[in-house]
Amino acid sequence: MHLTKVRVVRNALDANDTIARENREDFDREGVTVVNLMSSPGAGKTTLLERALHDLGGVRPGVLEGDVRGCLDADRIAELHIPVAQIETGEGFGGECHLDANMVRSALPSVPLEEIDLLVIENVGNLVCPAEFHVGEDYRVMITSVTEGEDKPLKYPLMFRACDLVIVNKIDLLPHLELDLDKLLDNVEAVHPGVERLLVSARTGEGMDEVRDWLVRAATRERVPA
Amino acid sequence: MHLTKVRVVRNALDANDTIARENREDFDREGVTVVNLMSSPGAGKTTLLERALHDLGGVRPGVLEGDVRGCLDADRIAELHIPVAQIETGEGFGGECHLDANMVRSALPSVPLEEIDLLVIENVGNLVCPAEFHVGEDYRVMITSVTEGEDKPLKYPLMFRACDLVIVNKIDLLPHLELDLDKLLDNVEAVHPGVERLLVSARTGEGMDEVRDWLVRAATRERVPA
Numbered sequence: 001m002h003l004t005k006v007r008v009v010r011n012a013l014d015a016n017d018t019i020a021r022e023n024r025e026d027f028d029r030e031g032v033t034v035v036n037l038m039s040s041p042g043a044g045k046t047t048l049l050e051r052a053l054h055d056l057g058g059v060r061p062g063v064l065e066g067d068v069r070g071c072l073d074a075d076r077i078a079e080l081h082i083p084v085a086q087i088e089t090g091e092g093f094g095g096e097c098h099l100d101a102n103m104v105r106s107a108l109p110s111v112p113l114e115e116i117d118l119l120v121i122e123n124v125g126n127l128v129c130p131a132e133f134h135v136g137e138d139y140r141v142m143i144t145s146v147t148e149g150e151d152k153p154l155k156y157p158l159m160f161r162a163c164d165l166v167i168v169n170k171i172d173l174l175p176h177l178e179l180d181l182d183k184l185l186d187n188v189e190a191v192h193p194g195v196e197r198l199l200v201s202a203r204t205g206e207g208m209d210e211v212r213d214w215l216v217r218a219a220t221r222e223r224v225p226a
Numbered sequence: 227m228h229l230t231k232v233r234v235v236r237n238a239l240d241a242n243d244t245i246a247r248e249n250r251e252d253f254d255r256e257g258v259t260v261v262n263l264m265s266s267p268g269a270g271k272t273t274l275l276e277r278a279l280h281d282l283g284g285v286r287p288g289v290l291e292g293d294v295r296g297c298l299d300a301d302r303i304a305e306l307h308i309p310v311a312q313i314e315t316g317e318g319f320g321g322e323c324h325l326d327a328n329m330v331r332s333a334l335p336s337v338p339l340e341e342i343d344l345l346v347i348e349n350v351g352n353l354v355c356p357a358e359f360h361v362g363e364d365y366r367v368m369i370t371s372v373t374e375g376e377d378k379p380l381k382y383p384l385m386f387r388a389c390d391l392v393i394v395n396k397i398d399l400l401p402h403l404e405l406d407l408d409k410l411l412d413n414v415e416a417v418h419p420g421v422e423r424l425l426v427s428a429r430t431g432e433g434m435d436e437v438r439d440w441l442v443r444a445a446t447r448e449r450v451p452a
Contacts, residue, residue, distance in 0.1 A: 040267045041353045041382065042374025068354060068384075072377050095384060097323055097354035125381075126352055127267045128294060128323035147373040147396070148268025151298050155351075156267065158294075158321060170373070176402045178429070203404070 016133050019101035023108070023136025030113035032062075033219040034121060036099075036135055038159065039143035040152075041125030044169040046073045048143060048202040049120060052211045053080055059219040062116035064107055066124045068095035073122060085110035089124060098129035101136060118219040127156040131163075139218055144188075145170045146179050153187040160191045165198065165214060172201040242359055245327035249334070249362025256339035258288075259445040260347060262325075262361055264385065265369035266378075267351030270395040272299045274369060274428040275346060278437045279306055285445040288342035290333055292350050294321035299348060311336035315350060324355035327362060344445040353382040357389075365444055370414075371396045372405050379413040386417045391424065391440060398427040 027034050039045050053061045062083035065074040067090075074086040087107045089096035096103070104121060111119065121137065123130040131140075142163040144152055147170055153160040160166065166188050174181065181199075188197060198214065200207030253260050265271050279287045288309040291300040293316075300312040313333045315322035322329070330347060337345065347363065349356040357366075366389040370378055373396055379386040386392065392414055400407065407425075414423060424440065426433030 040351070041378055042266060042371070067381055069382070070380050072380060095354055095382075097352065124354070125266070126323065126354060128321055128350070128352060129355075145268070145373065147371065147399070151296075152267055154296050154298060155293055156295070156321075173373070173399065173402055176399055 013132065016101045019105055020134040020136040023101055023105055024138075026108065026113065027119070027136060027138075032113050032116055032119050033139070033221075034119045034135075034137040035215070035218065036121050036123060036130075036137035036140045037143070038123045038127075038130045038140065038163070039125060040127050040145070040148060043125070043143045043145040043148065044202045045122050045125070045143055046076055048167065048169065048200070048208075048211065049122065050076060050080065051202050051205060051208045052215060053077075053082060053120070056118070056212060056219070057216050059118050059216050060116045061118045061120065061215075062111060062113075064104065064111055064119060064121045066099040066103070066122055068097075068124060083112050083116060097124055097126045098133055099123050099135055100133040104135040118215060127152065127159045131159040131161075139164045141165045141167060143167045143169050144184070146174055146177060146181065146184070150180055150184040150187055153184075153191045157191040160188060160195070163192070163195065165196045166192070167211065168197060168199045169202055171199050171206065172204045239358070242327045245331050246360040246362045249327055249331055250364075252334065252339065253345070253362060253364075258339050258342055258345050259365070259447075260345045260361075260363040261441070261444065262347050262349060262356075262363035262366045263369070264349045264353075264356045264366065264389070265351060266353050266371070266374060269351070269369045269371040269374065270428045271348050271351070271369055272302055274393065274395065274426070274434075274437065275303060275348065276306065277428050277431060277434045278441060279303075279308060279346070282344070282438060282445070283442050285344050285442050286342045287344045287346065287441075288337060288339075290330065290337060290345060290347045292325040292329070292348060294323075294350060309338050309342060323350055323352045324359055325349050325361055326359040330361040344441060346441075353378065353385045357385040357387075365390045367391045367393060369393045369395050370410070372400055372403060372407065372410070376406055376410040376413055379410070379417045383417040386414060386421070389418070389421065391422045392418070393437065394423060394425045395428055397425050397432065398430045
């Protein structure tokens with residue numbers, strides 16, 4: 001029973017990776033760098049994007065929003081007057097807890113790849129499954145909020161290991177929390193040694209210049225074909 | 227493809243419900259009330275339990291901890307000198323993002339049901355999948371932290387609809403946030419009209435008497451057999 005389950009999951013991941021490669025080829029053809037942005041619900045993905053996706057030195061951004069239900073985040077991003085498309089994962093069943101390559105593929109006709117240089121895919125808020133499904137991205141970025149506690153890297157190691165950048169958000173709240181920031185950073189280092197980290201407050205703007213610099217570097221870096 | 231997938235999921239849920247009923251029969255036989263506690267990662271489930279699971283007026287509590295990796299939470303609960311067992315969902319694949327009835331069933335030999343009246347099952351931190359899997363519980367309780375924003379009920383409606391009690395945690399941070407608490411409560415009401423709500427700070431203890439009262443009432447209420 002256990003073996004069967006693992007085999008089914010493995011097949012599903014293989015099928016996902018095939019579609020992810022097709023997505024990646026489309027992105028490469030159009031010269032679009034793709035960032036898969038992941039976090040817990042409410043860690044500040046959308047607020048971070050509202051703050052980050054302007055003044056990118058000529059890099060033209062676009063956003064693909066993933067949510068179980070609704071288009072609240074897409075509406076917020078649309079205010080920035082940049083291309084945004086929405087994937088709603090909540091059809092049928094109780095809603096998928098992550099984006100997969102096929103969901104992204106089905107949304108691509110709504111994304112004007114020829115008009116953008118950087119596509120940020122905002123995943124469903126979840127620290128487990130999004131890390132298991134490649135969608136054709138060049139980079140994976142995760143946000144951990146200081147309100148979530150020091151222990152999250154140890155409890156959700158795959159997510160912290162799967163990403164190229166860890167953004168520690170809501171640092172404006174540090175004076176009001178008992179969080180040990182050094183311990184959080186030590187835990188990040190323990191599960192993903194050497195991973196790049198940025199400390200920010202998307203609300204106050206602290207550290208957001210560094211996030212924009214990172215995005216510009218990602219979008220203009222020599223790209224490795226899929 | 228889509229139909230096949232839905233059928234597989236449906237079968238999986240049917241199989242889960244069968245095992246959940248077996249769990250429930252075991253709980254009923256021992257007179258144990260079971261609460262399935264769910265939230266995002268870092269919303270404060272363990273801290274709430276540390277605060278709540280004492281002075282329960284003769285009700286003897288126990289805890290079953292679910293985590294992708296590690297036993298940090300179980301270690302914290304063990305400090306309370308009450309029975310605690312750990313389910314680690316991270317075997318094989320990247321880790322299950324929820325508890326299901328079979329995982330709970332496999333842990334039951336480690337739970338001294340005859341020594342407790344109330345079993346709290348702390349689910350994996352996730353606002354999507356845990357709501358889809360009954361584990362044999364009498365009640366479902368979810369925690370939403372004020373740091374997660376007002377929009378979570380609209381974005382994760384199944385979770386808010388599936389529960390018998392919504393605990394709004396971290397209210398001590400309200401002065402430091404831009405959160406509109408009325409709007410959050412309106413959104414809860416919109417997706418689950420009439421659901422009971424408690425506003426608390428597990429950190430300062432505000433509102434925790436009401437949580438303990440709720441748990442005592444749940445554990446001593448006339449029980450409806452499965």
